[in-house]
Amino acid sequence: xxxxxxxxxxxxxxxxxxxxxxxxxxxxxxxxxxxxxxxxxxxxxxxxxxxxxxxxxxxxxxxxxxxxxxxxxxxxxxxxxxxxxxxxxxxxxxxxxxxxxxxxxxxxxxxxxxxxxxxxxxxxxxxxxxxxxxxxxxxxxxxxxxxxxxxxxxxxxxxxxxxxxxxxxxxxxxxxxxxxxxxxxxxxxxxxxxxxxxxxxxxxxxxxxxxxxxxxxxxxxxxxxxxxxxxxxxxxxxxxxxxxxxxxxxxxxxxxxxxxxxxxxxxxxxxxxxxxxxxxxxxxxx
Numbered sequence: 154x155x156x157x158x159x160x161x162x163x164x165x166x167x168x169x170x171x172x173x174x175x176x177x178x179x180x181x182x183x184x185x186x187x188x189x190x191x192x193x194x195x196x197x198x199x200x201x202x203x204x205x206x207x208x209x210x211x212x213x214x215x216x217x218x219x220x221x222x223x224x225x226x227x228x229x230x231x232x233x234x235x236x237x238x239x240x241x242x243x244x245x246x247x248x249x250x251x252x253x254x255x256x257x258x259x260x261x262x263x264x265x266x267x268x269x270x271x272x273x274x275x276x277x278x279x280x281x282x283x284x285x286x287x288x289x290x291x292x293x294x295x296x297x298x299x300x301x302x303x304x305x306x307x308x309x310x311x312x313x314x315x316x317x318x319x320x321x322x323x324x325x326x327x328x329x330x331x332x333x334x335x336x337x338x339x340x341x342x343x344x345x346x347x348x349x350x351x352x353x354x355x356x357x358x359x360x361x362x363x364x365x366x367x368x369x370x371x372x373x374x375x376x377x378x379x380x381x382x383x384x385x386x387x388x389x390x391x392x393x394x395x396x397x398x399x400x401x402x403x404x405x406x407x408x409x410x411x412x413x414x415x416x417x418x419x420x421x422x423x424x425x426x427x428x429x430x431x432x433x434x435x436x437x438x439x
Contacts, residue, residue: 230280
């Protein structure tokens with residue numbers, strides 16, 4: 154057997170003993186340098202954009218109720234008014250975010266406020282409203298009392314004292330117990346008065362029919378001259394308040410008097426010959 158044949162047989166036997174399973178399952182382990190070289194380089198991380206802040210460092214932080222004692226007092230009293238029910242001082246301080254329970258100056262001014270009521274037995278605080286009624290009948294009694302004095306009541310002030318006041322006023326108006334004035338723009342209630350003459354049969358308070366109301370509104374007041382002539386024909390005389398004021402003549406301004414016109418005199422000098430005229434109309438005048 155030649156040497157060439159022996160070499161070929163040795164090469165075949167070495168190939169049969171070689172294990173290629175690892176190379177086929179994980180080819181990257183076989184050529185680590187080539188795989189790493191072919192992979193793309195990692196992209197650089199993008200820089201995050203800075204968000205603009207709306208904070209103005211020259212202004213104090215907005216705490217809602219401010220830092221001034223008077224401002225905090227207004228917030229506390231206004232919340233007590235809107236609440237309507239008595240409250241503890243600690244609860245009011247937490248809700249309004251004010252140091253009512255820690256600031257002695259604020260607490261002193263709060264207790265001295267003319268609209269704040271403090272009950273020492275229960276240690277509760279409440280708001281002093283203009284009125285204390287809580288029923289429709291009590292509201293009607295209050296309206297009657299003010300109407301007899303010669304005036305009505307503002308619907309806004311009644312609503313501040315009792316939230317159900319506007320609805321109760323509308324019910325009283327439908328029943329004919331009160332008279333309500335409203336705004337011309339949106340018809341909101343403004344003032345309320347007690348109706349002394351209720352629209353009931355046999356009681357002298359029936360409303361005027363619509364036909365007569367239209368006839369009344371169609372009537373026109375005659376001019377002053379025709380009115381005075383009609384009164385004179387009937388033997389009547391107008392009162393001083395109805396007498397027309399005479400108008401000032403047209404063309405002259407009120408409050409200015411014209412100065413009287415001065416007559417020009419002829420001025421002469423006796424020492425000069427020829428009797429020379431020295432007045433403004435003469436040859437030496439202006």
